[in-house]
Amino acid sequence: MISSDISEQLHYPRPLQAQPNTKMATSIPLFAKAQLDLLLLEHEAEVSTSKLASTTASVSPATRRTLQSTGHALTGLVLSQVRTGLGGRVVGEFAPDPAIASDETRAADGTPRLGSHGIRVGDVVRVNDTGKKKDTKDKSEDKGAEGVVTRTGDRAVWIAFGKQGSGAKKEDDEAVEELWGKKLWAIKLANDVTYRRMRQTMEKMEKMGEGDYSHFMRVAFGHTTPLPRSSEDVEFIDPSLNDSQKDAIRFALGAQDIALIHGPPGTGKTHTLIELILQLVQRKKRILVCGPSNVSVDNIVERLAKTKTPVVRIGHPARLLPSVLDHSLEVLTQTSDAAFAKHGRGVNAEGSMMS
Template sequence: MPEPTDIPSFAASQLNLLDAELKAELSETNALLSSHTPTALARAGLAILNLNVSSIRTGLGGKTVVELGLDPAVVTKGDKADIPEHGIRVGDIVALQDQPAGSAKKTEKRELAVKGVEGVVLRVKREVVEILLNKEDADVPSTGKLWLVKLANDVTYKRMNQTMSRMQKLEDHEYTPFMRVLFGQDSPSPLPPDLNDPSNPLHNLEWNDPSLNDSQKEAIRFALASREISLIHGPPGTGKTHTLIELILQMLKQKLRLLVCGPSNISVDNIVERLAAHKVSMIRLGHPARLLPSVLNHSLDVLTKTSDAAALVRDVRKEMDDKQSSIRKTRNARERRQVYADLKELRKEYREREKGCVNNLVHGSKVVLATLHGAGGFHLRGQEFDVVIVDEASQALEAQCWVPLLWVKASKLVLAGDHLQLPPTIKSLNSKHAKPAQQSKQDAIKSTGEEDNKAGSSVKRAAASTTLETTLFDRLLELHGPSIKRMLTTQYRMHETIMRFPSNELYESKLIAADFVKDRLLKDLPYQIEDTDDTREAVVFFDTQGGDFGEKTEDEEMKKGGKKVSLGDSKCNQAEAALVAMHVNKLVKAGVKAEDIAVVTPYNAQVRRISPMHDIVPA
């Protein structure tokens, strides 16, 4: 077994690695923004041009929300005012600026950029984009055409850095028994020898879902019995989230308070949707625009408007909205300053009332759900939970997982994921900042080693062996071994032939195909499909090795075309794209519905080659 990890050195190593990763991301984004025109950035999906302000209102926390639509001057009469296709998504960090003229010099562009405002994308629709401004007193550009450009997102890094900095400063006496187990300084508490023994209360659980298979039931019993940590290993299609829902319901029967997190909004919303079917009372933290429509009624924003305490903040919000509207109509500088001063006072009052409303809602909820990043917000600081559950834990940086673990009080952790799938994408490992990342490990060794020579060996292990690709799931498994993990073994997604390769190569041949999928073929779909070579086989391979299927990178093609924008080293293969289109065409002709066919590729450049070929497929 690996020796215990020194906590301060681990935090120091993470801080340096996170710094290198942020530099890599900022470098990539800044290189694009500084070397391309707004028009080129718009073609690349990183900007939206020709916008103007449709409205300004007050959002959650008293912050300003700006709604943007296409400038009527660029909309042809009779056409819809739909915003052109772009790559800006909810949650992106963006800058809103006056749009420079095509002939504008660099100095003019810089001046316009300085006058612009920054914010977070709150909502994206076909005809409007809403952004939540970072600064309360920002003077929104309101005359002439505006443009919106995507910036590097450093918000998540700030939260992770804040968390790791706090960890680094903790004194030894501040480490909880739970925390010591997570760093291998203590062993997990022993479990009953046989959870399936009829004398064990966990053996006689009353299941909410009687269709659970044996491996799912065992994982749930194990997670309930564990005192500090438990890992639920869910290979693809084995019902990992399905198992978590039953686990949550069982924990609620035990009167436990739960914080449920995931690395992405979709991973959290998936759980909210399933819990809602069981009429679970819960609160989903996060911007409403980032949530699925089906979970909005459980969001904090909606509940603060519909709860009994909502009336306390509604009147202040209306007054703030009226003030926001008056700013655009006010031309006198002195009057504008007075409006901003009034807004400042109203925001203060609004926050006080909203804080009371939010605290009552959150404190009274037995289940709180949030992204890992969102769990570090002020709403949850210092709150007590019996269990923290993290879904898709193998897709999250370890520093992300520590956000909920360090800012709330909890004594038990359940991680669900699959450490044998691809780890989180780390840009600094494949960029010019990779060397600084390696150097940061040496810095961590040196700085922490000087502080405490006794911890020297563990310092080196923490700093030299850990990368951002090493997730908390990975590290705990290495620290404590397979005794802290239970694996789900029945998969419900793949034909047995498709399953066999990953089962043998990754999962020690332990996967079992459920009866209703193990022999299922395309020709067996519940509508008329021809029995052909393509519909009666579960797996079809095409050999594309050789000169006729040459690959190229997006960069190479951009240099030849001259007009498009380089977005990095993304591969594409025109011949393979044509082959895919041909195969899809054959499937559709055999009777397979187009909506039942998915085409997957790891490269954005290849997506752009395949997408236009949908015209080849008959309707």
């Protein structure tokens, strides 16, 4: 592995190119198998703690209240409004049911308010009809409508339904329509999207033979030596960079396989990353930027947007900061579709991919 430190507080020797140790090389199939086992344990724990494994629309009112008090549900709702937004998704506004609202839960003007709950923006939820009978023969009716919370307030919660594209799927649209005039509750679901993606990747790696390994995989798992670093003159875009940050950028641009920029908090790693991205864009490179959280990636998008760099933010609009929504894939797709329909032509543009 190649590494560089950007901290002015720490003084390490010049970055050295790692040398492979075949005795320490990691078995890729064994690594993938171990990750699959750990992923399964993690997912099972998430499902069990979500209290949803056996929960259906027909649970008792007492159980629903218990789930709300523990942060897993929100009861006593009615569908008050439906609109289209967030990249073509159907967005439903769910307000407290005025028929069951108590004086304690009403605002000064008499408007019913939601009780305390643990539903947050970005949560995956299922909206069910509390009037479902336990002996219903149509099990599909128990599924309810599933969506992502986009906004919460003391008088309503907003939930987006449907998939990416020019609107919700027919079955999603119909499921939302069926909620009108009914007494509803929303229950938080375990989000298995990330789990499924990681599981599929590890399953693919586990089945790979040595002939299927890319050069990058061989380097990352210690099976081969990284390619020699190249050197080039760099004309820096940001004049405020310090010498340590400039060294890190030169080092990363010269690495042909892997570069690791390391430094304690507050030493300017994100600042350095922005310069590195701009340098790569200037060199006509295609870039995928990933982060450990939505906020970390949104922060990168915000900084790049100020430089007028073409950016596409991948992710559910409900989980993005409002300041980066205009750069989201779904919003850009809707805008492009509208432009195409109006002018009869499309727009081709290359940009950095943010995930």
